[in-house]
Amino acid sequence: MLEIVQRTVVELRPQAEGLSVTLHSVLDRDLGIDSLARVELWSRIEHEFGVHLPENLFASADTPADVLYVLHSRHGAEAIRPLPSSDAIEALTTTAQTPDAAQTLIEVLDWHVRQQPQRLHVRLLGENDQQDDISYGALHQGALAVAAGLQRCGLLAGQTVALMLPTGRDFLHGFFGILLAGGVPVPIYPPLRLSQIEDHLQRQAGILRNAEAKVLITVTQAKLLARLLQPQVPSLTHIASVAELTAEGGECLTPPRLANDIAFLQYTSGSTGQPKGVMVSHANLLANLRTMGGVLKVGPQDVFVSWLPMYHDMGLIGAWLGSLYYGYSLVLMSPLAFLARPARWLWAIDRLHGTLSAAPNFAYELCLSKLADKDLEGLDLSRWRIAFNGAEPVSPETLQRFTERFARYGFAPTAMAPVYGLAEATLGVAFPPLGRGPLIDRVQREAFQLHGTALPAAADASAVLRFVSSGRPLPGHQIRIVDSSAVELPERNEGHLQFRGPSTTDGYYRNPEETGRVLRDGWFDSLDFAYMAGGEVYLTGRAKDLIIRAGRNIYPYDVEAAVGNLPGLRKGCIAVFGSPDPATGTERLVVLAESYEKDAAVRQQLQQEVNRIVVDLTGVSPDDIVLAPPHSVLKTSSGKIRRAASRELYERGELGRPHLAVWRQLLRLVVQAVRRHIGRRWRACRAALYAAYIWLLFWLVTPLTWLGVAVLPRQRWCRSFTRMAARLFVGLTGVPFSVTGLEHLPEAGASVLAANHASYLDGVILCAALPPQFSFVAKRELADQWIAGRFLRKLGAHFVERFDLQRSAADAAPLAEALEAGQSLVFFPEGTFTREPGLRTFHMGAFVLAARVGVPLLPVAICGTRRVLRDGQWFPRYGAIHVNVCPPLLAQGPDWLQAIKLRDTTIAMLLEHLDESERAQRAG
Structure with a gap:
């Protein structure tokens, strides 16, 4: 069966x-x-x-x-x-190879323990690449011992437990031990050096207070100093190591956990502000793992090699929990081992036959700058099929140089996969198509910096910006780009990236104010800037990091990457930020760069080179260039530049000399900033006025159309009147409207029209575009509405059931009778529409009927309506609309397979006429 x-x-x-x-x-x-x-x-x-x-x-x-x-x-x-x-x-x-029925992370582990307890789960690489293997059964037994210890400490279901441990067996046992005891793990990063542990723990006090941690699990060496935190964290009652928790043995009773319960708290890095605890539920986690795994086609045959920290979402979820769910082996090494010897990562991929691995951009750059050819002799990376690049801005130069250099060692350029994700989405949000390789967009610098429009640059243009595609939204997840008023923007317009889907968090733990600021109507504001093109998302910067200077948008990462290439400056230790000038109300552009240079002449030369690079990239000079000693640029635990914190040090006068502004330069900045502000306001006002006009027009035309249809005695008259009203409405909106292919409509006999569905406007557009002999097939719930039902019945619409399966199948009979009687029908095979570009899954009704009755089926491509009025967005925008009636198709027989062929041919023909973004979304 x-x-x-x-x-x-x-x-x-x-x-x-x-x-x-x-x-x-x-x-x-x-x-x-x-x-x-x-x-x-x-x-x-x-x-x-x-x-x-x-x-x-x-x-x-x-x-x-x-x-x-x-x-x-x-x-x-x-x-x-x-x-x-x-x-x-x-x-x-x-x-089944995966625990598809599992609803919690605990059930995932239980499934593997039942099915394959002795299977290798994690291989830990220690000093000199010594291997320590952990099976699913061993992980479960170790976690049970930790859980028993936690319950002896009085841990209750739902209470939080902080986990401050390095990568290793204790972390894995501790994390699942907390879950089995009914607690909520809170991974926080351990100190890099024990000599800094007091300062480190002081910085973690804010997380522990917000999480209301009941227990802190840490290394033995940290326990004494950790106890100094207890007065600052009233909820903290126990501080223990894994060894202490497991010393006495005993049994644990695992409380029942539900899919919507919190699986763990993922605290953000704090690169743009105070760390916030993202609530990741079991349902969020499993939805993200299942979606990512399906896109990447992972399976037990894969091997993931990772040095990523376990307190970071890419390491915790992408590496470990992904391997746990799909049953492939995970090779874990210490982050410090990679930083000390980057070659260990690549050689581990070679020796252990790694197929998957992930790292931030800096890691790929580190392999380029620190590894000599002699370190790589005999290296074989040919099995590495996906190299994820995420967690920080992706450099197109790094992508190109890494793929070119390591191609000689078997690395496939198509393996490089820039991705986009964040803790608030559990992990993944957008991935590129499998095996495609990086996609880089070259845009005109002037237009982008002044107006936020990503206009494609000519091949020979020099003033360009390059952005790397992070791929397309994961199936079941959505991305939109909005302006500051949360109005969705068209393609190639930069704005705030918002997302939603089954992996999206419900918010931040015990922080309703911050949750309310970023989560509205189910959409989560990423605080990232981006634009969409061809269905792909291109990240351009962090909203909090954006600098508006001389009417231009300046993205710190672009400047930092370019300045960091200068000899004499520490690469990766450059911070570019805007500092407000109270005297003028504008922002000063500040470049903070670490350097070992002491000679005054050399430092002056470096400043001149930095100034030249900034002018070349942005068109304006930096207001201040500060050459600071090493370790002056503040970073997060994951290595991201803390621009806001660095700016605070600068403004307190702790970095370099304050810049004395020139009044002419400041006056020019003020004038340009005012002009830019007025231009933005005017564009927003113009769009709002147009939207108000459209709705006024709608409420004038619609009641008159309804009344006309209600009083006209004949169906043919009603349809002709509706067509006239629809054409009048479209004409008065002022949108460019065109129709082609009407000559393909049969002159006699019935036919079926199958149109893509993208917007509420589609019905109106088809009424305006098509001759009045067609009947629409509509969902049955409309028939019970007094206004819509009466109107559609007068037009001769046919209603079909969507939810009652027996009635839905039975509704096919009267539709077949209508076709046999000569009545042509219009279907929207997708059944409904969403805001996402692309075609939804086609229902088979129209194609089964056309095949069985033997009438021609004509695909109808509607382009532009989604941009004009997108689902969930009641703010119509100006845009062109085009309808194309494709040549008729005829099934070769009445059976099911012929109906499927008819559907597939229809989809192919529609995709030929749809927008670039629609085609790209369907191709994915």
Whole structure:
């Protein structure tokens, strides 16, 4: 039976060939089987087993297991080999390679312990590459011992436990021990050097207070100083090492945990402000892991090699918990081991056959600058199929130089994958298509810095900016770019990146003010600037780091990367920030660079070189260039520049000399800033006025159209009147509107039109574009609405059920009768629309009917309506709309497979005429 289901799904969606179909797969949600596809599936099952399935099963069955249960009951039990018990049915699910039914992280570990307790889970690399292997069973046993110790300390379900441990067995046992005890882990980074532990713990006091940590698990050497924190953290009652927690043994009772319970708190790095505790639920975590794994096609055959810190989301979730879920081996090494000898990372990938690994951009740069050719002799990176680059801005120069240099060692350029994610989305938000390699966009510098428009630059242009694509939103997740008023922007316009999806956090722990600031109507503000192009997202900078200087937008990272290449300055130790000038109300552009140089002449030369680079990149001179001694630039635990904190030091006069501004320069800055502000306000005002005009027009035309249709006695008159009103409305909006391909419409006989669905405007646009002989097929819930239902019935619309599966299948009969009677029908096969670009999954109704009745089907491509009025955004924008009626298609027969071919050909033809972003989204 599962083979039948698998074959049906693959026929519907060929891209799902690798999809694992289990007894617990939900037919509609997981497998995309709609009502007509369910009719075909039922027919195949009945034919295969020689049984007649009860009618109520059509609507009540959610999974193949439901069908299997009926097959082994009174209906057709003699036709197939009976299963001895329900345990045998459950046994069939053991063939699955992943814990698809798990709802919590605890259930994921339990699944592996039941299925493969001795399988290698983590291989720890110690000094001299000594290996310490941990199986799933060993992880579980070690975690149980920690859990027993925590419960002896009085830990209750839902209480938080801070975990301040280096990468190693203790961290892994401690993390899961907290979960098994019913607690909430709070990973925080350990001190790099024990000599700095007091200062380090003082800086962690804020996290411990906010988390209300009950217990702190740390190394033995830190316990004495950690106790000094207890007066500052009233909730902290116990400080212990893993060895102390496990010394007495004992049993633990794991409290039940639900999918929406907090799995752990992920504290942000604090690069742009105070650290905040992101609440990551079990549901958030598993949704992100499952989506990322599906996109990356990971499996037990993979090997992930990681040196990433376990307190960072990329290391904790991307490396460890991803390997835990999918059952592939994880090779863990200390972050300090990588920093001391970057070659150890690459050689570990070679020797241990690594296929996956991840790092921030600086790590790839470190491999370029610190490794000589002699360090790499004999290196083989040919098995490395995905090299994630994220967690900080990605440099196009680093991508190019790394792929070029390491190509000679087998590294495939297509393996490099710049990605975008953040703790507030659990981890991943956007990934590039698998095996494509980096995509770099060259835009005109002037237009981008002045107006925030990413206009493509000519091939020979020199004044350009280059941005790296972070890929496309993960399936089921959405990204939008909005202006400061939360109004969505069109493509190639820079704005605030917002996201939403099943992985998005509910907010920050015990911080409702900050949660309310960034989470609105289900959309989370990333505080990043970005733009979209061709369905891809391009990050341009952090909102808090943006500097507005002389009417231009200046992104610190671009300047820092360029200045850091100067000999005499410490690469990666440059901070560029804006400092307000109270006298003028403008921002000063400050470049803070670390240097060992002491000679006055050399320092002056360096300042001149920095000034030249900044002018070349931004068109303006920096107001102050501070050459500071090493370790002056503040960083987060993950190595990100703390620009806000560095700016505070500068403003307190602790870095270099204050800059004395020239009044002419300041006056020019004021004038340009005022002009830019007025220009922005005018554009926003113009857009608001246009939106208000559209809605005024709508409320004038719509009631008159409804009244006209209500009083006209004939259906043909009603349709002609509606078409005239729709064309009037579109004309008065002023949007460029065009229609092509009307000559493809049959002069006689019925036909089916299948149009893509992108906006509420689509119905109005088709009324304006098409001759009045077509009837729309609408969702049945509209029929019960007095205003909409009466209007649509007068136009001859046909209504179909969306939620009742039996009624939905039965609605096909009257539609077939209408076609046979000569009535042409218009379908939106997607059934609904969303704000995301691209085509949704097509329902089979229109194609099954066209094949069975033998009438031509014409694809209709509607372009531009999503940009004018996007779903969830009641702020119409000016934009061109075009409708193209494609040549007719005719099925070669009435059967199911011919209907599928008709659907696939329709999708292909629509994609040829849709926008670039629609095509890109579908291709992904």
